[in-house]
Amino acid sequence: xxxxxxxxxxxxxxxxxxxxxxxxxxxxxxxxxxxxxxxxxxxxxxxxxxxxxxxxxxxxxxxxxxxxxxxxxxxxxxxxxxxxxxxxxxxxxxxxxxxxxxxxxxxxxxxxxxxxxxxxxxxxxxxxxxxxxxxxxxxxxxxxxxxxxxxxxxxxxxxxxxxxxxxxxxxxxxxxxxxxxxxxxxxxxxxxxxxxxxxxxxxxxxxxxxxxxxxxxxxxxxxxxxxxxxxxxxxxxxxxxxxxxxxxxxxxxxxxxxxxxxxxxxxxxxxxxxxxxxxxxxxxxxxxx
Numbered sequence: 001x002x003x004x005x006x007x008x009x010x011x012x013x014x015x016x017x018x019x020x021x022x023x024x025x026x027x028x029x030x031x032x033x034x035x036x037x038x039x040x041x042x043x044x045x046x047x048x049x050x051x052x053x054x055x056x057x058x059x060x061x062x063x064x065x066x067x068x069x070x071x072x073x074x075x076x077x078x079x080x081x082x083x084x085x086x087x088x089x090x091x092x093x094x095x096x097x098x099x100x101x102x103x104x105x106x107x108x109x110x111x112x113x114x115x116x117x118x119x120x121x122x123x124x125x126x127x128x129x130x131x132x133x134x135x136x137x138x139x140x141x142x143x144x145x146x147x148x149x150x151x152x153x154x155x156x157x158x159x160x161x162x163x164x165x166x167x168x169x170x171x172x173x174x175x176x177x178x179x180x181x182x183x184x185x186x187x188x189x190x191x192x193x194x195x196x197x198x199x200x201x202x203x204x205x206x207x208x209x210x211x212x213x214x215x216x217x218x219x220x221x222x223x224x225x226x227x228x229x230x231x232x233x234x235x236x237x238x239x240x241x242x243x244x245x246x247x248x249x250x251x252x253x254x255x256x257x258x259x260x261x262x263x264x265x266x267x268x269x270x271x272x273x274x275x276x277x278x279x280x281x282x283x284x285x286x287x288x289x
Contacts, residue, residue: 003025003026003027004026004027004028004029004058004059004060004061005021005026005027005028005029005059005061005062005063005149006028006029006030006031006049006055006056006058006059006061006062006063007021007028007029007030007031007046007055007062007063007064007065008030008031008032008049008052008055008062008063008064008065008066008075008082009032009064009065009066009067009075009096010030010031010032010034010037010038010041010065011032011034011037011065011067012124012127012230013065013095013120013124013127014032014063014065014095015037015040015041016124016127016128017063017065017095017120017127017132017153018030018041018046019041019044019128020127020128020130020152020153021149021152021153022041022044022045022046024152026149026152027047028041028045028046028047029046029047029048029049029054029055029058029059030042030046030047030048030049030055031048031049031050031051031052031054031055051080052075052080052081052082052085053080053084053085056082056085056086056090057085059090060089060090060091061090061091061093061146061149062082062086062090062091062092062093063093063095063118063149064076064082064092064093064094064095064096065095065096066096066098067096067235068096068098068238069096069098069099069102069242072094072096072098072102072103073102076092076094076102076106077105077109083106083109083110083111083113086113088111088112088113090113091113091114091115091116091142091145091146092106092110092113092114092115092116093115093116093118093146093149094106094115094116094117094118095118095119095120096119097119097167097170097171097174097239097242098167098242099167099242099245100117100164100165100167100168100171100246101164101249103115103117103137103163103164103167104163104164106163107163107164114138114139114141114142114145115138115142115163116136116137116138116142116143116146116163117136117137117138117162117163117164117165117166117167118134118135118136118137118138118146118150118166119135119166119167119169119170120132120133120134120135120153120154120170121133121134121135121170121173122154123217123230123231124230127153130152130153130154130155131154131155132153132154132155132156133154133155133156133157133158134150134153134154134156134157134158135158135160135166135169135170136150136157136158136159136160136166137160137161137162137163137164137165137166137167138159138163139161140159143159168246171239171242171243171246172243172246174236174239174240174243175239175240175243175257175260177214178236178239178240178260178264178277179256179257179260180212180214180215181212181214181215181218181277181280182260182263182264182280184205184210184212184214184215184218184219184281185222185263185280185281185284186263186280186281186284187201188201188202188219188222188281189281189282189284189285192281192285193285198223198281199223202215202219202220202223206219218276218277218278219278219281221276221278222278222279222280222281222282225282226276226278227272227275227276227278227279228276229274229275229276230276230278231276231277232273232274232275232276232277233264233267233268233272233273233274233275233276233277233279233280234268234273234274235277236264236277237261237264237265237268237273240257240260240261240264241261243257244257244258244261263280263284264277264280266283266284267279267280267283267284270283
């Protein structure tokens with residue numbers, strides 16, 4: 001296959017994935033509105049894309065990893081967007097965590113272009129280590145074409161039928177992740193109010209059935225007061241909002257997911273939106289900073 005790939009959106013996750021493609025000898029054309037991020041990848045051997053259209057004109061497969069539904073919509077449907085610029089030979093691989101309806105619209109309006117709905121599960125360090133879980137929602141033929149690229153990015157690649165399916169799986173996964181940590185954060189704040197040492201509480205509970213991968217990852221940061229963003233409260237709140245739109249579309253009651261979203265909204269309203277969501281135990285306690 002042609003090893004020239006476009007990568008639009010090289011933030012915390014995208015920059016790591018683009019780096020792994022470069023290290024696997026792909027020719028990568030990168031574009032982002034943040035020129036410093038682009039320059040860092042150019043120094044590693046990437047080629048600079050001057051615009052969305054420029055990337056479309058120089059590649060036969062384009063990966064997009066963008067922060068919000070609105071930005072994805074602008075990149076694909078805008079006057080200077082991808083769907084106006086690409087020819088029928090370009091495969092579009094949409095990796096953002098966004099509402100499923102948007103990637104379904106991309107597929108509906110893409111004409112002869114193959115579209116892969118392809119969110120990932122993992123963190124920036126996992127992206128750097130190429131240990132992401134990658135979910136590809138597309139036809140079998142499209143999956144076989146994109147599989148070598150995805151295997152460069154993650155150590156587990158799952159194929160699911162239907163554009164939109166992968167996004168829905170990713171959003172449901174994120175509700176479970178954020179909900180798990182919200183419960184751990186709430187109980188940590190509660191036991192601290194009762195005079196129980198939070199580190200001792202975490203040490204004891206992490207040895208049994210209450211343990212979890214997300215608590216193991218986030219609670220040490222919380223206990224150390226380390227709120228440097230890995231994934232922000234605002235980011236979590238956005239994902240939860242997208243996920244809750246699924247229950248509305250399905251006419252399904254999801255009171256626990258709604259309660260989880262309320263917790264993150266509370267923390268955002270307290271002014272912590274740009275901090276890592278490890279801040280939840282602190283923000284949910286009665287203590288003030």
